[in-house]
Amino acid sequence: MQLLEFKNIFFKELSDVYPQTEIQSFFNILIEFKLNLSRIEVALQPDFNIDKNELDFLQKALLNLKKQIPIQYIIGETEFYGLPFIVNKNVLIPRPETEELVSWILTSTPLSDQIKILDIGTGSGCIPISLAKNLPNAEIYALDISKEALKIAKKNALKNNVTIHFIEADILTLNELPQYFDIIISNPPYVRELEKEQMHQNVLANEPHLALFVENENPLLFYDKIAELAKKYLTKNGKLFFEINQYLGNETIELLQSKGFKNIQLKKDIFEVDRMVKATI
Structure with a gap:
């Protein structure tokens, strides 16, 4: 089949599912990925x-797009902070907002510092791997409950030629960390069950719910436990960074204040919603 013929079929088949601009983007991604042809070519x-x-x-990719399977899962890869990452159904697709969290951590951390960093709930490993590429003197650890997610994260560390110390553990039942850290980071599950109706169907149907959702009654469950551990295992003036639920910014600040954290900053993302918190102990 000639390329133009396939393009016409591709646009026609997806026209009832996606806007034209998104179809064009999907087409470009697939053609570059499989045929190694640029848009100009x-x-x-x-x-x-x-x-x-x-x-x-x-x-097959066209059929999967009609089922609203994310393009990143179809091609098995994505880009985050300018780096390539393998992704599949066992890990969340990294978001632009999380790139902003990485930027905030980097601007808060001197390049030359020999520091220890822990990322909790690492998923694909996008946060610690991006930090490792930009903080060559840092010793970086990454923790996740999911064995399958850690397999992907380890592949991504190899792909990006960085050393990360991976830990398989359930943070909610963990009472000790392996050592003290200068920075602890987490982008834990924070979407309440009541917020499901606001989410895109392709996210609900394909991305791992374990990494997304918390019960309505205790939405700060992970923040509470991580902050408690951070109190004990952060070094003097150590920093805690969270990505947060946009509707629970004030509640997250109050939680951190109640545990004795200081210099708490709430930061908006590119969409102008409360998305990140930094605090020191």
């Missing part, structure tokens, strides 16, 4: 011949 080579193996992949 696609425009210049409408009669490019797609072989059978390539066409099988593209047609």
